Amino acid sequence: MRLTRQTNYAIRILMYLATNPGRLSKLGDVAKSYAAPEPFMFKILQPLVGCGLVETVRGRNGGIRLGRPAATITLREVVVLMEESFAMAECFDNGATDCPLVFHCELNVALRQALEAFLSTLDQFSIADLVENRPFMSETLGIPLHAEQSALS
Template identity: 90%
Template sequence: MRLTRQTNYAIRILMYLATNPGRLSKLGDVARSYAAPEPFMFKILQPLVGSGLVETVRGRNGGIRLGRPAATITLREVVVLMEENFAMAECFDGGTTDCPLVFHCELNAALRQALEAFLSTLGRFSIADLVENRPFLSETLGIPMATEHAALS
Protein backbone atom coordinates (compact mmCIF):
# COMPACT_ATOMS: atom_id res chain seq x y z
CA MET A 1 0.00 0.00 0.00
CA ARG A 2 1.25 3.45 -0.85
CA LEU A 3 0.13 6.55 1.02
CA THR A 4 -0.90 9.61 -0.94
CA ARG A 5 1.19 12.76 -1.02
CA GLN A 6 -1.52 14.49 1.01
CA THR A 7 -1.24 11.95 3.82
CA ASN A 8 2.54 12.23 3.79
CA TYR A 9 2.37 16.02 4.13
CA ALA A 10 -0.39 15.85 6.75
CA ILE A 11 1.98 13.80 8.91
CA ARG A 12 4.78 16.26 8.19
CA ILE A 13 2.61 19.21 9.26
CA LEU A 14 1.79 17.45 12.52
CA MET A 15 5.46 16.62 13.08
CA TYR A 16 6.41 20.26 12.54
CA LEU A 17 3.81 21.43 15.03
CA ALA A 18 4.88 18.78 17.54
CA THR A 19 8.47 19.94 17.17
CA ASN A 20 7.32 23.48 18.01
CA PRO A 21 5.24 22.78 21.16
CA GLY A 22 3.46 25.53 23.02
CA ARG A 23 3.96 28.03 20.20
CA LEU A 24 2.03 29.06 17.14
CA SER A 25 3.48 28.26 13.72
CA LYS A 26 2.81 30.01 10.44
CA LEU A 27 1.69 27.73 7.63
CA GLY A 28 4.11 29.55 5.32
CA ASP A 29 6.99 28.54 7.59
CA VAL A 30 5.81 24.93 7.60
CA ALA A 31 5.52 24.95 3.79
CA ARG A 32 9.01 26.47 3.38
CA SER A 33 10.51 23.86 5.73
CA TYR A 34 9.29 21.10 3.44
CA ALA A 35 9.75 23.03 0.16
CA ALA A 36 6.03 22.62 -0.53
CA PRO A 37 3.67 25.19 -2.04
CA GLU A 38 1.64 27.00 0.62
CA PRO A 39 -1.71 26.55 -1.23
CA PHE A 40 -1.08 22.78 -1.31
CA MET A 41 -0.33 22.78 2.42
CA PHE A 42 -3.43 24.89 3.10
CA LYS A 43 -5.57 22.29 1.32
CA ILE A 44 -4.06 19.54 3.48
CA LEU A 45 -4.55 21.61 6.63
CA GLN A 46 -8.34 21.77 6.22
CA PRO A 47 -9.17 18.16 7.24
CA LEU A 48 -6.62 18.36 10.06
CA VAL A 49 -8.40 21.42 11.45
CA GLY A 50 -11.84 19.91 10.82
CA SER A 51 -10.94 16.81 12.82
CA GLY A 52 -9.46 18.80 15.70
CA LEU A 53 -5.91 17.54 15.18
CA VAL A 54 -4.82 21.11 14.44
CA GLU A 55 -6.29 24.34 15.70
CA THR A 56 -5.99 27.78 14.20
CA VAL A 57 -5.62 31.11 15.94
CA ARG A 58 -6.71 34.10 13.91
CA GLY A 59 -5.20 37.53 13.91
CA ARG A 60 -1.93 39.26 13.20
CA ASN A 61 -0.04 37.06 15.63
CA GLY A 62 -2.11 33.99 14.85
CA GLY A 63 -1.04 30.67 13.44
CA ILE A 64 -1.56 26.97 13.86
CA ARG A 65 -0.77 24.47 16.60
CA LEU A 66 -1.65 20.93 17.54
CA GLY A 67 -5.23 20.56 18.71
CA ARG A 68 -4.28 17.70 21.04
CA PRO A 69 -1.08 16.45 22.64
CA ALA A 70 1.18 14.78 20.06
CA ALA A 71 1.21 11.58 22.13
CA THR A 72 -2.55 11.18 21.58
CA ILE A 73 -2.46 11.51 17.78
CA THR A 74 -1.78 8.15 16.16
CA LEU A 75 -0.54 7.60 12.64
CA ARG A 76 -3.59 5.39 12.09
CA GLU A 77 -5.90 8.30 12.87
CA VAL A 78 -4.09 10.56 10.40
CA VAL A 79 -3.96 7.94 7.65
CA VAL A 80 -7.64 7.04 8.03
CA LEU A 81 -8.55 10.74 7.98
CA MET A 82 -6.51 11.59 4.90
CA GLU A 83 -6.78 8.53 2.67
CA GLU A 84 -9.88 8.43 0.50
CA ASN A 85 -9.80 4.76 -0.34
CA PHE A 86 -8.28 1.61 1.06
CA ALA A 87 -9.34 -0.65 -1.79
CA MET A 88 -6.33 -2.84 -2.45
CA ALA A 89 -7.87 -4.54 -5.50
CA GLU A 90 -10.74 -3.63 -7.81
CA CYS A 91 -12.96 -6.20 -6.13
CA PHE A 92 -12.11 -5.15 -2.56
CA ASP A 93 -15.27 -4.99 -0.46
CA GLY A 94 -17.57 -5.70 -3.40
CA GLY A 95 -16.17 -3.10 -5.79
CA THR A 96 -16.87 -3.23 -9.52
CA THR A 97 -15.27 -6.23 -11.19
CA ASP A 98 -15.97 -8.80 -13.83
CA CYS A 99 -14.29 -11.56 -11.85
CA PRO A 100 -16.60 -14.58 -11.45
CA LEU A 101 -15.05 -15.37 -8.06
CA VAL A 102 -15.82 -12.01 -6.44
CA PHE A 103 -18.35 -13.40 -3.94
CA HIS A 104 -16.48 -16.63 -3.17
CA CYS A 105 -12.85 -15.53 -3.20
CA GLU A 106 -10.56 -15.57 -0.19
CA LEU A 107 -8.40 -12.79 -1.67
CA ASN A 108 -10.67 -10.16 -0.12
CA ALA A 109 -10.39 -11.80 3.30
CA ALA A 110 -6.60 -11.87 3.00
CA LEU A 111 -6.50 -8.23 1.88
CA ARG A 112 -8.79 -7.16 4.74
CA GLN A 113 -6.48 -8.89 7.23
CA ALA A 114 -3.43 -7.25 5.67
CA LEU A 115 -5.07 -3.82 5.78
CA GLU A 116 -6.07 -4.27 9.42
CA ALA A 117 -2.52 -5.36 10.31
CA PHE A 118 -1.17 -2.26 8.54
CA LEU A 119 -3.59 0.07 10.33
CA SER A 120 -3.05 -1.70 13.65
CA THR A 121 0.70 -1.14 13.38
CA LEU A 122 0.15 2.54 12.58
CA GLY A 123 -2.06 2.74 15.66
CA ARG A 124 0.91 1.89 17.86
CA PHE A 125 2.84 5.01 16.78
CA SER A 126 2.02 8.58 17.71
CA ILE A 127 3.19 11.89 16.33
CA ALA A 128 5.20 12.25 19.55
CA ASP A 129 7.08 9.06 18.65
CA LEU A 130 8.10 10.61 15.34
CA VAL A 131 9.56 13.75 16.95
CA GLU A 132 11.58 12.20 19.76
CA ASN A 133 14.76 13.71 18.29
CA ARG A 134 13.36 17.23 18.61
CA PRO A 135 16.74 19.09 18.51
CA PHE A 136 17.65 17.48 15.17
CA LEU A 137 14.20 18.14 13.73
CA SER A 138 14.20 21.74 14.95
CA GLU A 139 17.55 22.39 13.32
CA THR A 140 16.66 20.59 10.09
CA LEU A 141 13.26 22.31 9.76
CA GLY A 142 14.56 25.72 10.84
CA ILE A 143 12.45 25.93 14.00
CA PRO A 144 14.06 27.99 16.78
CA MET A 145 14.45 25.99 19.98
CA ALA A 146 12.49 27.25 23.02
CA THR A 147 15.48 29.14 24.49
CA GLU A 148 16.27 30.74 21.12
CA HIS A 149 12.60 31.62 20.69
CA ALA A 150 12.49 33.32 24.09
CA ALA A 151 15.66 35.30 23.27
CA LEU A 152 14.10 36.48 20.00
CA SER A 153 10.92 37.74 21.70
Protein backbone atom coordinates in the same frame (compact mmCIF):
# COMPACT_ATOMS: atom_id res chain seq x y z
CA MET B 1 -0.04 0.02 -0.41
CA ARG B 2 1.22 3.51 -1.04
CA LEU B 3 0.12 6.53 0.96
CA THR B 4 -0.92 9.62 -0.95
CA ARG B 5 1.17 12.75 -1.04
CA GLN B 6 -1.54 14.49 1.01
CA THR B 7 -1.24 11.94 3.81
CA ASN B 8 2.54 12.25 3.78
CA TYR B 9 2.34 16.03 4.13
CA ALA B 10 -0.41 15.86 6.76
CA ILE B 11 1.96 13.80 8.90
CA ARG B 12 4.76 16.28 8.19
CA ILE B 13 2.58 19.23 9.25
CA LEU B 14 1.77 17.47 12.52
CA MET B 15 5.44 16.63 13.06
CA TYR B 16 6.40 20.27 12.52
CA LEU B 17 3.80 21.45 15.02
CA ALA B 18 4.87 18.79 17.54
CA THR B 19 8.45 20.00 17.18
CA ASN B 20 7.31 23.54 17.98
CA PRO B 21 5.26 22.92 21.16
CA GLY B 22 3.61 25.78 22.98
CA ARG B 23 4.04 28.21 20.09
CA LEU B 24 2.03 29.14 17.04
CA SER B 25 3.49 28.29 13.65
CA LYS B 26 2.84 30.04 10.38
CA LEU B 27 1.68 27.76 7.59
CA GLY B 28 4.09 29.55 5.27
CA ASP B 29 7.00 28.53 7.52
CA VAL B 30 5.79 24.94 7.58
CA ALA B 31 5.48 24.90 3.79
CA LYS B 32 8.92 26.48 3.38
CA SER B 33 10.57 23.92 5.66
CA TYR B 34 9.28 21.11 3.44
CA ALA B 35 9.73 23.01 0.15
CA ALA B 36 6.01 22.61 -0.53
CA PRO B 37 3.62 25.15 -2.05
CA GLU B 38 1.61 26.98 0.61
CA PRO B 39 -1.75 26.55 -1.21
CA PHE B 40 -1.14 22.77 -1.30
CA MET B 41 -0.38 22.76 2.43
CA PHE B 42 -3.48 24.87 3.12
CA LYS B 43 -5.63 22.28 1.35
CA ILE B 44 -4.11 19.52 3.50
CA LEU B 45 -4.58 21.57 6.66
CA GLN B 46 -8.37 21.75 6.28
CA PRO B 47 -9.23 18.16 7.32
CA LEU B 48 -6.66 18.33 10.14
CA VAL B 49 -8.44 21.41 11.51
CA GLY B 50 -11.87 19.93 10.83
CA CYS B 51 -11.28 16.94 13.08
CA GLY B 52 -9.46 18.86 15.81
CA LEU B 53 -5.91 17.64 15.22
CA VAL B 54 -4.83 21.21 14.46
CA GLU B 55 -6.12 24.51 15.86
CA THR B 56 -5.98 27.81 14.04
CA VAL B 57 -5.62 31.17 15.74
CA ARG B 58 -6.69 34.15 13.66
CA GLY B 59 -5.17 37.58 13.66
CA ARG B 60 -1.91 39.29 12.97
CA ASN B 61 -0.03 37.12 15.43
CA GLY B 62 -2.09 34.03 14.66
CA GLY B 63 -1.00 30.71 13.32
CA ILE B 64 -1.53 27.01 13.80
CA ARG B 65 -0.74 24.55 16.58
CA LEU B 66 -1.64 21.01 17.54
CA GLY B 67 -5.21 20.64 18.72
CA ARG B 68 -4.27 17.77 21.04
CA PRO B 69 -1.06 16.52 22.61
CA ALA B 70 1.18 14.86 20.02
CA ALA B 71 1.26 11.67 22.11
CA THR B 72 -2.50 11.24 21.59
CA ILE B 73 -2.43 11.54 17.79
CA THR B 74 -1.75 8.16 16.19
CA LEU B 75 -0.50 7.59 12.69
CA ARG B 76 -3.55 5.41 12.10
CA GLU B 77 -5.85 8.32 12.89
CA VAL B 78 -4.06 10.56 10.40
CA VAL B 79 -3.88 7.94 7.65
CA VAL B 80 -7.56 6.99 8.00
CA LEU B 81 -8.51 10.68 7.94
CA MET B 82 -6.47 11.56 4.88
CA GLU B 83 -6.73 8.48 2.64
CA GLU B 84 -9.79 8.36 0.42
CA SER B 85 -9.78 4.62 -0.10
CA PHE B 86 -8.13 1.48 1.11
CA ALA B 87 -9.36 -0.61 -1.79
CA MET B 88 -6.37 -2.75 -2.77
CA ALA B 89 -8.17 -4.59 -5.55
CA GLU B 90 -11.23 -3.77 -7.64
CA CYS B 91 -13.31 -6.29 -5.70
CA PHE B 92 -12.31 -4.91 -2.29
CA ASP B 93 -15.32 -3.57 -0.36
CA ASN B 94 -17.82 -4.86 -2.92
CA GLY B 95 -16.35 -2.85 -5.78
CA ALA B 96 -17.54 -3.37 -9.33
CA THR B 97 -15.71 -6.25 -10.93
CA ASP B 98 -16.17 -8.74 -13.70
CA CYS B 99 -14.20 -11.40 -11.86
CA PRO B 100 -16.15 -14.68 -11.73
CA LEU B 101 -14.59 -15.52 -8.36
CA VAL B 102 -15.75 -12.40 -6.52
CA PHE B 103 -18.20 -14.28 -4.27
CA HIS B 104 -16.01 -17.36 -3.79
CA CYS B 105 -12.54 -15.90 -3.38
CA GLU B 106 -10.44 -15.54 -0.28
CA LEU B 107 -8.48 -12.60 -1.70
CA ASN B 108 -10.74 -10.10 0.06
CA VAL B 109 -10.25 -11.90 3.37
CA ALA B 110 -6.48 -11.81 2.95
CA LEU B 111 -6.50 -8.15 1.92
CA ARG B 112 -8.72 -7.15 4.85
CA GLN B 113 -6.39 -8.93 7.27
CA ALA B 114 -3.37 -7.25 5.69
CA LEU B 115 -5.03 -3.84 5.90
CA GLU B 116 -5.96 -4.35 9.54
CA ALA B 117 -2.38 -5.43 10.34
CA PHE B 118 -1.09 -2.30 8.61
CA LEU B 119 -3.49 -0.01 10.47
CA SER B 120 -2.85 -1.79 13.79
CA THR B 121 0.87 -1.15 13.38
CA LEU B 122 0.22 2.53 12.66
CA ASP B 123 -1.92 2.64 15.82
CA GLN B 124 1.21 1.88 17.86
CA PHE B 125 2.95 5.11 16.81
CA SER B 126 2.06 8.66 17.76
CA ILE B 127 3.19 11.95 16.29
CA ALA B 128 5.23 12.39 19.49
CA ASP B 129 7.09 9.17 18.68
CA LEU B 130 8.13 10.63 15.34
CA VAL B 131 9.68 13.76 16.85
CA GLU B 132 11.42 12.40 19.93
CA ASN B 133 14.72 13.84 18.72
CA ARG B 134 13.40 17.40 18.95
CA PRO B 135 16.71 19.30 18.82
CA PHE B 136 17.59 17.53 15.58
CA MET B 137 14.08 18.02 14.22
CA SER B 138 14.08 21.70 15.16
CA GLU B 139 17.43 22.28 13.49
CA THR B 140 16.45 20.40 10.36
CA LEU B 141 13.12 22.22 10.02
CA GLY B 142 14.58 25.63 10.91
CA ILE B 143 12.58 26.03 14.13
CA PRO B 144 14.45 28.05 16.78
CA LEU B 145 14.53 26.41 20.20
CA HIS B 146 13.14 28.28 23.22
CA ALA B 147 15.51 28.65 26.12
CA GLU B 148 13.50 26.12 28.16
CA GLN B 149 13.63 23.61 25.30
CA SER B 150 17.40 24.05 25.03
CA ALA B 151 17.73 23.36 28.76
CA LEU B 152 15.82 20.09 28.35
CA SER B 153 18.06 18.89 25.51
